[in-house]
Amino acid sequence: MSRLVVSNLSINRAELPVVTSVDLIAESGAISVVLGANGAGKTTLLEGLSGIIPVAGGTIAIDGRELQNARPGTRSREGLAHVEQGRTVFRQLTTDENLRVSLHPGADMAEAYALFPELLQRRAVKASLLSGGEQQMLVIARALLTRPKVLLIDEMSAGLAPVIVTRLMTAVRKLADDGLAVLLVEQFAALALSIGNRAYVMSRGRVVYDGDCAKLRQSPDELHRLYLGGTEVPAEAN
Numbered sequence: 001m002s003r004l005v006v007s008n009l010s011i012n013r014a015e016l017p018v019v020t021s022v023d024l025i026a027e028s029g030a031i032s033v034v035l036g037a038n039g040a041g042k043t044t045l046l047e048g049l050s051g052i053i054p055v056a057g058g059t060i061a062i063d064g065r066e067l068q069n070a071r072p073g074t075r076s077r078e079g080l081a082h083v084e085q086g087r088t089v090f091r092q093l094t095t096d097e098n099l100r101v102s103l104h105p106g107a108d109m110a111e112a113y114a115l116f117p118e119l120l121q122r123r124a125v126k127a128s129l130l131s132g133g134e135q136q137m138l139v140i141a142r143a144l145l146t147r148p149k150v151l152l153i154d155e156m157s158a159g160l161a162p163v164i165v166t167r168l169m170t171a172v173r174k175l176a177d178d179g180l181a182v183l184l185v186e187q188f189a190a191l192a193l194s195i196g197n198r199a200y201v202m203s204r205g206r207v208v209y210d211g212d213c214a215k216l217r218q219s220p221d222e223l224h225r226l227y228l229g230g231t232e233v234p235a236e237a238n
């Protein structure tokens with residue numbers, strides 16, 4: 001069992017606060033979904049967690065081990081993997097080569113192909129020639145081969161057809177069911193809430209909702225209000 005615990009985290013961009021006093025948890029077997037309008041600070045939050053940008057205050061811990069001052073490589077070795085926005089494949093390498101460069105000791109290429117059998121048929125194809133959905137499968141599979149405890153995923157569905165998004169969501173649910181802790185930033189709110197366990201909604205850098213995915217899914221009006229900048233954290237979430 002692994003647990004990412006983020007406490008009182010603040011992150012600045014160009015010296016302005018973009019993430020303010022965020023508390024959240026992601027744990028083995030569960031998907032924590034992070035929702036929020038454009039500019040709410042979701043990508044900044046993930047970049048601060050994986051160490052792409054420095055944090056201004058607060059703590060980031062995996063299984064009690066604090067990482068907020070560690071370099072990205074150390075955070076990765078401690079079990080944090082970040083699937084960034086924009087499908088960052090090595091375009092000139094084949095699918096198989098892309099996977100191989102991420103292969104950590106103890107990981108097995110078969111795990112990647114078991115998660116996405118679609119990639120097996122495309123193993124000798126250059127990544128630049130894969131479809132958007134296949135490229136997204138590839139970056140998720142690559143992250144898996146680093147043997148993470150906690151997987152951060154940033155808007156994996158951007159620009160993809162609904163049928164592909166559903167396929168990706170099913171795969172991410174399976175990863176959580178197999179024991180990973182997943183923190184999923186997503187724009188397809190309804191779909192993310194249908195596979196997630198715990199939901200966080202961010203507005204202007206702060207968490208304005210912390211509660212059950214199922215509960216929020218049943219309250220589209222509440223979700224809409226939160227997206228528009230609601231500031232109350234519901235009592236049952238505390």
Ligand SMILES: Nc1ncnc2c1ncn2[C@@H]1O[C@H](COP(=O)(O)OP(=O)(O)OP(=O)(O)O)[C@@H](O)[C@H]1O
Binds near residue numbers: 014039040041042
């Ligand atoms: N490199 C940067 N330098 C300065 N400000 C930035 C930078 N990147 C983002 N910001 C600002 O930080 C705020 C949060 O942006 P961020 O991308 O984290 O939000 P987001 O919730 O992920 O939005 P989106 O859904 O549009 O990706 C925005 O006001 C944005 O303009």
